[in-house]
């Protein structure tokens with residue numbers, strides 16, 4: 013397989029390169045400036061020139077709050093560009109794995125969401141990602157959309173690193189305790205995508221998130237407990253509600269994704285989130301708690 017990853021510096025893109033290298037898979041990651049999704053025609057040329065046998069698109073407009081005031085760019089990066097990547101992939105006969113999000117749902121279901129549940133995004137980010145899903149699937153019959161949630165990594169911008177950074181200057185941190193989901197370690201997500209990429213046999217939408225469930229406040233508390241036993245920064249967690257922490261874009265109250273379809277079709281199920289968090293904290297500890 014010759015794998016092309018779209019996106020380079022993002023947490024999932026980096027994890028894909030890291031895990032592909034560990035598995036002996038030939039991979040090239042293309043990001044800005046060589047491939048800028050704001051210039052889709054040039055991006056198409058860059059992809060065609062490489063003739064990959066599989067493409068994984070890990071690039072996206074991910075600034076959820078900013079997207080509310082930057083609608084056109086969010087749709088360009090999350091819908092138009094992925095549709096064009098999917099079409100080029102189809103032209104090359106290459107399957108495409110594309111990432112999407114729990115934000116396509118309203119978040120008011122009582123149980124974990126399944127793939128067939130109706131979508132109802134409450135934010136520009138969610139709506140742009142939903143349109144991207146539909147256009148990717150329409151443009152390439154061999155497209156796989158992996159919806160994930162609450163992604164974190166030992167590097168990059170994410171909740172775990174933000175909590176550890178705040179803990180180095182504060183004794184107590186307020187964290188929302190009424191949004192439910194499951195943290196997804198970027199390495200685990202990358203491994204799942206690479207397993208699928210190696211033998212893509214079924215297509216369409218799949219949910220792929222860490223197993224188990226929690227709320228942000230408990231995820232923070234687990235991060236601090238794990239950091240403390242490794243000699244890292246920790247703080248007390250003050251549980252607050254979504255109403256206490258207003259954000260520009262609305263977050264789903266329920267981000268839980270039922271991942272049974274992926275397990276049934278591909279035999280892939282991510283680890284329980286506390287086990288993955290433990291590995292991530294080991295890595296951050298090995299870096300000397302460099303979370304700045």
Ligand SMILES: NC(=O)c1ccc[n+]([C@@H]2O[C@H](COP(=O)([O-])OP(=O)(O)OC[C@H]3O[C@@H](n4cnc5c(N)ncnc54)[C@H](OP(=O)(O)O)[C@@H]3O)[C@@H](O)[C@H]2O)c1
Pocket residue numbers: 018019020021022023024025043044047048049050069070071072073074089111112113114141159160161162163164168169
């Ligand atoms: N993070 C989460 O919690 C989460 C949850 C659910 C779903 N997802 C989905 O998972 C996927 C990966 O997310 P992530 O967490 O890895 O995001 P991230 O860390 O914010 O990375 C975003 C990626 O998009 C690339 N990008 C942005 N604008 C670009 C442009 N104009 N041209 C080319 N590349 C551009 C960035 O590349 P540069 O190096 O050029 O900046 C970077 O590689 C996305 O589809 C996202 O919607 C993420």
